[in-house]
Amino acid sequence: MGRKGFFTDTTVCIGCKACEVACKQWNQLPDDGLHFTGMSFDNTGDLGASTWRHVAFVERPVPLQGQTTGVGDFSWLMMSDVCKHCQRAGCLEACPTGAIMRTEFDTVYVQPDVCNGCGYCVVACPFGVIDRREDDGRAWKCTLCYDRLGEGMTPACAKACPTESIVYGDLDELHARAESRVRALHEQGVTDAYLYGKDAESQPGTGGLNAFFLLVDKPEVYNLPPDPVVPTMKQRGAWTSVALGALGMAAAALGVVLMERGART
Numbered sequence: 001m002g003r004k005g006f007f008t009d010t011t012v013c014i015g016c017k018a019c020e021v022a023c024k025q026w027n028q029l030p031d032d033g034l035h036f037t038g039m040s041f042d043n044t045g046d047l048g049a050s051t052w053r054h055v056a057f058v059e060r061p062v063p064l065q066g067q068t069t070g071v072g073d074f075s076w077l078m079m080s081d082v083c084k085h086c087q088r089a090g091c092l093e094a095c096p097t098g099a100i101m102r103t104e105f106d107t108v109y110v111q112p113d114v115c116n117g118c119g120y121c122v123v124a125c126p127f128g129v130i131d132r133r134e135d136d137g138r139a140w141k142c143t144l145c146y147d148r149l150g151e152g153m154t155p156a157c158a159k160a161c162p163t164e165s166i167v168y169g170d171l172d173e174l175h176a177r178a179e180s181r182v183r184a185l186h187e188q189g190v191t192d193a194y195l196y197g198k199d200a201e202s203q204p205g206t207g208g209l210n211a212f213f214l215l216v217d218k219p220e221v222y223n224l225p226p227d228p229v230v231p232t233m234k235q236r237g238a239w240t241s242v243a244l245g246a247l248g249m250a251a252a253a254l255g256v257v258l259m260e261r262g263a264r265t
Ligand code: SF4
Pocket: 083, 084, 085, 086, 088, 089, 090, 091, 092, 108, 124, 125, 126, 127, 128, 129, 130, 141
């Protein structure tokens, strides 16, 4: 099947939210009330149990690099955010029931009939993606349209995007496409363009993301962590320290016993 993923090029997103709507329609997700946040023109706010694609509207008091606009020092950055289908997925590693699995497409999938709603995955995701639904208690997130992939179809969001801001495909091909796009932008003077989470080298804390992004500002500006680390990353080191501590205490106890024996003889 090969490794599949999403490349999201934020520089061509027009904020139409067709991806959000297509995701909701295909996956039959409930609405979120459609309230404006009061902080921006965004009317869904964040990723959550019933929002698996979220188009962030980032309003910045600086112009776009290399462009002049009629409105002075102001620009919008738009980014369609989603589950990153991490190579080292905190949600998957924390799940005690085996409900979260890696699929034959190398994506991360939650089996709703196995999830018991414990919520361990929610705190283990370094991106704040996976969430429990209030009405049924179980954890939900983007499936990368697992049911569509099985039929050889493109995920609903990528199919609906009119600007190809979201591209689905083989990861190796997406990497080559993304690198070529960064080169082209640099040649056009947009030297701020870079790839976020493309591989383990650039993001060791997650082992790289199967859903990676082209950004033109710092990750924090897009509400992404600059250096995400899966919480289980330090687990082996912690267990080694515990074992060494226990060994040290046993050696100390043995020393006391031997000293006492020596004193009696
Ligand atoms: S982004 Fe979060 S929910 Fe998605 S695979 Fe990574 S750890 Fe799991």
